[in-house]
Amino acid sequence: MQTANIFSFHGGIHPPENKAQSLQLPLGRPSLPSELILPLGQHIGQSSRPLVKVGDKVLKGETIAINNGFLSSFLHAPTSGTIAAIEERLIAHPSGLSDLCIILTPDGNETWTTLEPLNNWQNICKTDVLAYLSEMGIIGMGGAGFPTQVKLQGAHKNPLTHFIINAAECEPYITADDMLIREKTLELVLGIEMLQHLVEADNVIIGIEDNKPTAIAALKTVLTQRNSKIQIAVVPTKYPSGGEKQLIQLLTGKEVPSGQYPADIGVLCQNVGTCVAVHDAITQGKPLISRFTTLTGDALKSPQNVEVLLGTPVEHLLEYADSEPKKLSRLIMGGPMMGYTLDSAAVPIVKTSNCILAASKKELPPPAPEQACIRCGMCEQACPASLLPQQLLWFSKSQEFEKAEHHNLFDCIECGACSYVCPSSIPLVQYYRHTKSSIREAREANVKSDLAKQRFEARKARQEAEAAEKEAKRLARQKAAPSKATETKKAAPAKAAPTATPTTNDESKKLKVDVAIAKSKLKKLQKQLLEAQENEHVEEINSLQLQVTDQEKALASLEDQLSKLPTDAPISVADTAAKANAAPANDELKKAKVDVALIGVKLKKLHKQLTETPDDEELKDKIATFEADLKAAQETVSKLGATAASNANTATPEPKAAASDELKKRKIDAAIAKAAVKKVEKALKKAEEINAPEIEAIRQQLQEAQQRADDLEKALANPETVMQKAESTSAKAEPATNLDADAIKKRKIDLAIAKAGVKKAEKNILLLKEQGKDEAEINASEWPSKLKEAQDKLAALEKEQAAETTTPPVTTEASAPGANIDADAAKKRKIDLAIAKAGIKKAEKNIQLLKDQGKDESEIEASEWPKKLIEAQQKLAALEAEETTPATSVSTPVEKTVDAVADSEAKAEPEMDLANQIKKEKIAIALAKAQINKLNKRLESSPEEADSINQEIASTEQRLQSAEILLEKLIHSQTNMQENR
Ligand code: SF4
Ligand code: SF4
DSSP, rough: OOOOOOOSSSSSSSOOOGGGGGGGOOOOOOOOOOOEEEEEESSSSOOOOEOOOTOEOOOOOOEEOOOOOOOOOOESSSSSEEEEEEEEEEOOTTTEEEEEEEEEEOOOSSOOOOOOOOTTTGSSSSEEEEEEETTOOOOOOTOOOOHHHHHHGGGGGGGGOEEEEEEOOTTTTTHHHHHHHHHHHHHHHHHHHHHHHHHTOOOEEEEEEEEEEEHHHHHHHHHHHHHTOOOOEOOOOOOOTTEEEEEEEHHHOOOOOOOOOOOOOEEEEEEHHHHHHHHHHHOOOOOSSSEEEESSTBBBBBOEEEEEEEOOOOHHHHHTTTTTTTTTEEEESSSSTTTTOOOTTBBBBBBOEEEEEETTTTTTTOOOOOOOOOOOOOOHOOOOOOHHHHHHHHHTTTHHHHHHHHTTTTOOOOOOHHHOTTTTOOOHHHHHHHHHHHHHHHHHHHHHHHHHHHHHHHHHHHHHHHHHHHHHHHHHHHHHHHHHHHOOOOOOOHHHHOOOOHHHHHHHHHHHHHHHHHHHHHHHHHHOOOOOOHHOOOOOOOOHEEEEEHHHHHHHHHHHHHHHHHOOOOOHHHHHHOOOHHHHHHHHHHHHHHHHHHHHHHHHHHHHHHHHHHHHHHHHEEEEEEEEHHHHHHHHHHHHHHHHHHHHOOOHHHHHHHHHHHHHHHHHHHHHHHHHHHHHHHHHHHHTTOTTHHHHHHHHHHHHHHHHHHHHHHHHHHHHHHHHHHHHHHHHHHHHHHHHHHHHHHHHHHHHHHHHHHHHHHHHHHHHHHOOOHHHHHHHSSSHHHHHHHHHHHHHHHHHHHHHHHSSOOOTTTTHHHHHHHHHHHHHHHHHHHHHHHHHHHHHHHHHHHHTTTTTTHHHHHHHHHHHHHHHHHHHHHHHHHSSSSSGGGOOOOOHHHHHHHHHHHHHHHHHHHHHHHHHHHHHHHHHHHHHHHHHHHHHGGGGGGHHHHHHHHHHHHHHHHHHHHHHHHHHHHHHHHHOO
């Protein structure tokens, strides 16, 4: 056994010890009371959750409540009996308020539950031992009620230099620890050794005041017998040497900095009671169900220390110690310096109750009337925390909380030394307690409002993430479609010459699985975090936030690895072109063009936003991403365009289609000719009846009509000849048509690029003007020249286009009337485009107007303009997509047969329904969003209604999600329908 060095701390006082009274009698064990009152909040964190219900029979040591959060604790039945009630009862707390308690009626049998000690604790994983201690309900028994396993977990925040066992027990009257050391010396030393093993501490010191000679002797004996390296430090009696920070300074010479914890300077402290509880739990499997408590004071005939079951009412103990009600002036839980007055003796003993002081009037006279501070400075000299108590008093009285905090009010350990020495009898500690609780209340209110804000932000982020994910999936689906089509066609060559190594594929598969697992873990953690935020489990939020960040990092790293893996080698278009089917390729081309148009519209919108918020970095990133997407989509379009052109050159179905069309046309001609014959026959009949002079001319007409009908009939009698003729004509005309389509396509792309260039340059010039740049500065920038270039290019292209539209197209037998219809359609499309653009401008203008009028987001959402804007943008996107799509109508036969008209009418009807449904869903989405915005605002202003508002938000979000999914499907169907048409 070694003796440790002793240092000193600032301040301190020497009040009368009054410890001898309670040490006259041996340790007492009171009888069972008629009921045990077990508060669910005996520790620092959230109240425990009851596991029992009224009427349940429980055994001694059985778990009756479990922890409810990081700083919460387990609770066990102190004896066997029946759960009589779970209700609010007065508890031992300075507030004098009630709390939820489990009421246990003892059956008197003291029947233990099956105890499961940790016999091989040295060989068990330390984390499991800590979890076991948590389940045994062990908390710090020195006063704060901090769960022991949490304190032990945090011991390695910094390298542990000192493990201190607090046996100082400096407060007057209290001798519970003294008695515990005397009675359970070996258990204490064994408990210390167990904790020493758990925290891997080399330097263990027991700090004990020199007014406990019997306990010191007992300790020395056991330590010597065990040849222990644990040191004992006997410190001089001075109040408050048992304060954690003061004892650390006494034994190590180190000062715990303001606002920090002992673990921050590599020190861990445990109370002797906690060490014995750890020993009993590990070696006997006994949970924390009793404790040593001092019963003392002049109002008790038999002051003594007792080992008392938790939940025993104080009145039962007063009776046990022969209290004299007439003498009883003040009943205090704890000591005279740091304890608090009990309003009722019905309150129970809890895990942190170390003393009941039943004081007489003479012993603790009522405090003298408070007088004005005379600035004597005695309080400052006595303060062990080196504070300025008179300054703190001033700030407390004037409610200058910030200044009080700035003067380290929270370093005050409420020892009462300042009040004790104050010649003006100022109850300084009462002032500090009140100020501290006011600050805490304000902090809690802030935390609550922060949490509400965080919940709101988290929900918003989640919604945005979901929307982005949905959008990404949609784009991925569209992008994947062409590759799928080509993959299928490339399957044969791929088999013949496999290029991707199996290892890469395996790795890729494994990484994909890992990514999926990481995503699922992240989602789970985010959900837990959200729950913790909603339930305001402040202590869990930080730890979950850290876990979420870690998981996000892990996921990002996996995704990074996956992206670095080589992808399958692209299969050349040339290889597959010959085998490709022209129709699916055209479909993909159309889809890709719709993508280009949609991304273009989004980009336009983002650029517009950027002019309003030019410093928005996030927006700039978004624009960069969309620009990259646009480039990729444009590349896809040109690749697919090339494939389609190649297919068209090699494939044969087109002439066949033309031949079939020619046959159809001949049939119609024959039918018309027959009808003409009939008409002329009728006319001839009438002319003959009235003997008209035109009879001969009509007979001539009839002859000609009959001849034409016969010729057509004859031709139709041999359809193969018609088909062959038509095929050869069509095959001759086809290359010219394809070449035109490519040229038109290229010019349209060039036009779009030139227009975008003009717009970009114009926007940037506008931006410079808004930034206050003058003409010279603007001219010195790159944008005027870029604008000029783009404008020239655009003008040249438009001229080229105009010249071409006035040039008669290459005509074939069927293409001349088709060209007229194309010109009409193009004109109509241009008008539609102009209307759509005007619609966008109008809607944007009106939204801006609403913003200028000071309308908020939800009011704007609720107006008609956002809906109109979306509609106009979609219309424009569809029209632009149509414009860039090769005009299949160029080669379509112009004759609209009765069948075709009927077909088009049949298609128009469902399309109208679809459009109406889309409109309906968009309105539903806008309404749901407006509703969510409103609810979120209500949530911020009325946090007390949080539960019901959150429920409403959840159900509205569900509605919104369903509407969004439905809308997506509807738009998809509409796109398909338009494409098929
Ligand atoms: S001890 Fe009392 S009177 Fe003296 S300075 Fe402090 S508060 Fe004022
Ligand atoms: S109660 Fe606070 S201010 Fe007063 S002496 Fe103790 S630590 Fe200092």
